Amino acid sequence: MLDSLILAQMDPVQSWTLGIASVTFAIYIGIAIWSKAKSTGEFYVAGKGVPSVANGMATAADWMSAASFISMAGLISFMGRDGSMYLMGWTGGYVLLALLLAPYLRRFGKFTVPDFIGDRYYSSTARIVAVVCAVFVSFTYVCGQMQGVGIVFSRFLKVDKEAGVMIGMGLVFFYAVMGGMKGITYTQVAQYCVLIFAFTVPAIFIAIQMTGNPIPQIGFGGEHLASGEYLLDRLDGVSAELGFGAYTEGVKGKLDIFCITAALMLGTAGLPHVIVRFYTVKKVKAARSSAFWALLFIAILYTVAPAVAVFARTNLLDTVSNQKYEEMPSWFKNWEETGLLKWEDKNGDELIQYTGKTEEGQPGKAADLAVNELTVNRDIIVLANPEIANLPPWVIGLVAAGGLAAALSTAAGLLLVISTSVAHDLVKKTFRPDLTDKQELRLARFAAGGAVLVAGYFGIHPPDYVAAVVAFAFGLAASSFFPAIILGIFWKRANLYGVITGMVVGIVFTTSYIIYFKFIDKAANVAENWLFGISPEGIGTIGMLINFTIAIGLSLKTKAPPEEVQRLVDRVRFPRKAFADEENE
Amino acid sequence: MSSTPTPEARARYWRKNLSWLGGLLAVWFIVSYGCGILFVDQLDTIRIPGTGFKLGFWFAQQGSIYVFLVLIAVYVFVMNRLDRELLGAEGDDL
Numbered sequence: 001m002l003d004s005l006i007l008a009q010m011d012p013v014q015s016w017t018l019g020i021a022s023v024t025f026a027i028y029i030g031i032a033i034w035s036k037a038k039s040t041g042e043f044y045v046a047g048k049g050v051p052s053v054a055n056g057m058a059t060a061a062d063w064m065s066a067a068s069f070i071s072m073a074g075l076i077s078f079m080g081r082d083g084s085m086y087l088m089g090w091t092g093g094y095v096l097l098a099l100l101l102a103p104y105l106r107r108f109g110k111f112t113v114p115d116f117i118g119d120r121y122y123s124s125t126a127r128i129v130a131v132v133c134a135v136f137v138s139f140t141y142v143c144g145q146m147q148g149v150g151i152v153f154s155r156f157l158k159v160d161k162e163a164g165v166m167i168g169m170g171l172v173f174f175y176a177v178m179g180g181m182k183g184i185t186y187t188q189v190a191q192y193c194v195l196i197f198a199f200t201v202p203a204i205f206i207a208i209q210m211t212g213n214p215i216p217q218i219g220f221g222g223e224h225l226a227s228g229e230y231l232l233d234r235l236d237g238v239s240a241e242l243g244f245g246a247y248t249e250g251v252k253g254k255l256d257i258f259c260i261t262a263a264l265m266l267g268t269a270g271l272p273h274v275i276v277r278f279y280t281v282k283k284v285k286a287a288r289s290s291a292f293w294a295l296l297f298i299a300i301l302y303t304v305a306p307a308v309a310v311f312a313r314t315n316l317l318d319t320v321s322n323q324k325y326e327e328m329p330s331w332f333k334n335w336e337e338t339g340l341l342k343w344e345d346k347n348g349d350e351l352i353q354y355t356g357k358t359e360e361g362q363p364g365k366a367a368d369l370a371v372n373e374l375t376v377n378r379d380i381i382v383l384a385n386p387e388i389a390n391l392p393p394w395v396i397g398l399v400a401a402g403g404l405a406a407a408l409s410t411a412a413g414l415l416l417v418i419s420t421s422v423a424h425d426l427v428k429k430t431f432r433p434d435l436t437d438k439q440e441l442r443l444a445r446f447a448a449g450g451a452v453l454v455a456g457y458f459g460i461h462p463p464d465y466v467a468a469v470v471a472f473a474f475g476l477a478a479s480s481f482f483p484a485i486i487l488g489i490f491w492k493r494a495n496l497y498g499v500i501t502g503m504v505v506g507i508v509f510t511t512s513y514i515i516y517f518k519f520i521d522k523a524a525n526v527a528e529n530w531l532f533g534i535s536p537e538g539i540g541t542i543g544m545l546i547n548f549t550i551a552i553g554l555s556l557k558t559k560a561p562p563e564e565v566q567r568l569v570d571r572v573r574f575p576r577k578a579f580a581d582e583e584n585e
Numbered sequence: 586m587s588s589t590p591t592p593e594a595r596a597r598y599w600r601k602n603l604s605w606l607g608g609l610l611a612v613w614f615i616v617s618y619g620c621g622i623l624f625v626d627q628l629d630t631i632r633i634p635g636t637g638f639k640l641g642f643w644f645a646q647q648g649s650i651y652v653f654l655v656l657i658a659v660y661v662f663v664m665n666r667l668d669r670e671l672l673g674a675e676g677d678d679l
Contacts, residue, residue, distance in 0.1 A: 076646075081642055081645060081646075083646075084621055084622075084646050085622075087645070087646055087649075087650065088617045088622075088645065088649050088650070091650045091653055092613065092617050092649070092653055094657065095609075095610075095653050095656050095657060098657045099606055099609060099656075099657070103664070218636075221636035221637045221638040221643070222636065223637075230637025232637040232638065232639075248639055248642045254622060254623060257622050258618060258622050261617065261618070261621075261622065262618075265617075285668070288661045288664060288665075291657055292654070292658055292661055295653060296654060299650050299654055302650055303651075306646040574598065574599070575668055575672060578589070578595055578671055578672065
């Protein structure tokens with residue numbers, strides 16, 4: 001009774017959102033109960049028994065965060081061709097993972113990246129450095145996810161951001177703490193299905209509306225039904241006219257784009273929550289093929305995203321540019337309420353001027369244009385897209401559920417890395433080797449629970465640097481883990497001294513560059529001041545090169561790693577059965 | 586255990602692995618950094634016939650991702666074959 005009363009007061013978008021979100025949440029909880037973890041092996045790596053297609057899906061959901069789902073298409077929409085760095089950067093890393101890392105790390109066995117670093121470089125200092133990096137990278141990331149949950153809840157269900165974050169926390173707490181990796185993996189499979197459905201359905205609708213072609217990837221290269229021109233040509237034309245610059249041309253420096261793309265790729269290949277997924281499959285063979293499945297499932301979203309970006313940009317310009325404010329559709333007002341969309345009638349003509357011209361002007365390019373009056377937060381593009389295109393309310397509800405699925409699945413994966421790092425790498429391996437499996441499992445659950453609380457706190461009180469520290473996560477992973485793992489596998493001569501020094505110098509260099517430009521002297525954060533014109537987002541690539549150089553140079557100057565470490569490398573390189581039995585143990 | 590591969594067979598396995606890696610990574614570099622970034626403007630003078638896509642733009646936003654997928658598929662196939670070469674029928678069960 002009460003429910004129907006509440007529902008009656010909600011608009012259809014809200015009730016659909018609530019309905020779809022509740023159903024998906026119920027599914028996630030059901031899966032968690034079904035797949036409760038009973039041992040540390042199940043908690044950390046799902047008992048190493050996940051089939052490769054399922055692991056591919058789980059990896060895809062783990063990987064595609066609130067940022068991929070909510071923000072990426074929006075970013076591309078505003079950056080045009082320069083946005084390609086996200087598309088290539090966040091997919092190209094999988095080639096490196098599949099070819100250079102996943103099969104070898106799987107063959108190594110054990111549970112985590114710090115495990116590998118610690119054993120390969122025969123040192124607990126190395127292990128601790130790796131643990132600290134893993135925890136820092138994961139925390140940075142997880143705060144962003146919780147914020148994403150908050151945004152979705154506050155816009156679509158009109159509840160407080162705080163309440164939204166609490167609900168999200170409760171849910172993640174339930175299935176991550178109880179189910180561990182096993183629970184998370186199977187929940188992520190469900191979450192992948194929800195999020196990919198939610199992302200592609202509206203894209204297909206809009207592709208049909210705008211181009212008559214139901215496949216978005218092809219549609220955005222096709223003709224724009226309304227004008228008869230090619231969609232991209234029309235968008236180029238309209239954007240240029242409004243002073244934004246042609247959509248399919250870039251403005252950023254080539255070297256900068258190169259470095260950012262590389263940092264994202266190498267960072268992907270070094271992110272602990274992605275790597276650990278390849279420990280969960282049965283065999284080395286399955287580790288290779290699940291990298292393929294993962295990229296396939298990721299590619300579905302990543303090839304649709306640039307199409308969504310083009311559709312949304314065209315729709316947005318057509319809907320708002322030079323139109324009367326009074327006649328704006330309801331989504332415009334709804335987003336204005338959240339503060340993510342702002343309009344100020346600077347020339348008092350009651351029309352919305354949306355142009356590339358700022359108060360300071362943009363000489364030459366847009367001299368005779370009116371000054372821009374509209375500020376659009378990039379994050380709303382994907383969420384508002386179905387409304388801008390007038391799609392039915394259930395599609396909008398679906399997008400909200402998809403955003404939640406993307407944020408929750410990634411958050412869960414990251415929380416697990418944090419709890420594993422603390423319980424396994426730090427406590428069990430470093431301080432208390434005498435812990436029983438039961439005690440360790442209890443500790444891991446406690447750590448996961450603690451991590452959820454901290455992440456929730458930062459979701460509600462986001463430090464204003466969350467966006468800035470995302471650059472950290474990738475830069476750090478690229479400049480620390482990536483060289484250490486690659487050298488560990490492909491160069492037997494790499495030793496403790498070289499690699500640890502390389503890691504530390506790589507991290508310190510990257511961190512100081514980012515901190516300087518992002519926190520200490522924000523005003524200086526312009527291309528003229530950057531080293532070789534490389535922005536803080538891309539500096540991880542340079543950090544990585546420095547790391548490699550030092551690691552190789554210093555390893556050559558110091559003594560080779562001990563015999564048993566070289567044997568360990570052989571065991572990682574070749575199938576187990578390539579050795580006689582006595583060599584195996 | 587039937588027959589353990591000789592150290593020479595292992596060395597051959599590793600050499601083949603490395604040369605495949607080199608080849609595939611070269612393609613990886615060319616499509617993403619080459620076509621999508623360094624030479625994007627030159628490629629943009631070409632249009633994919635019958636579409637609104639300029640070639641460089643298409644590589645940067647679509648093509649490179651498809652090629653990445655093919656690269657991994659090829660590697661999975663090649664490595665499965667190498668495993669079988671090294672270990673006979675047992676190579677299927679790793």
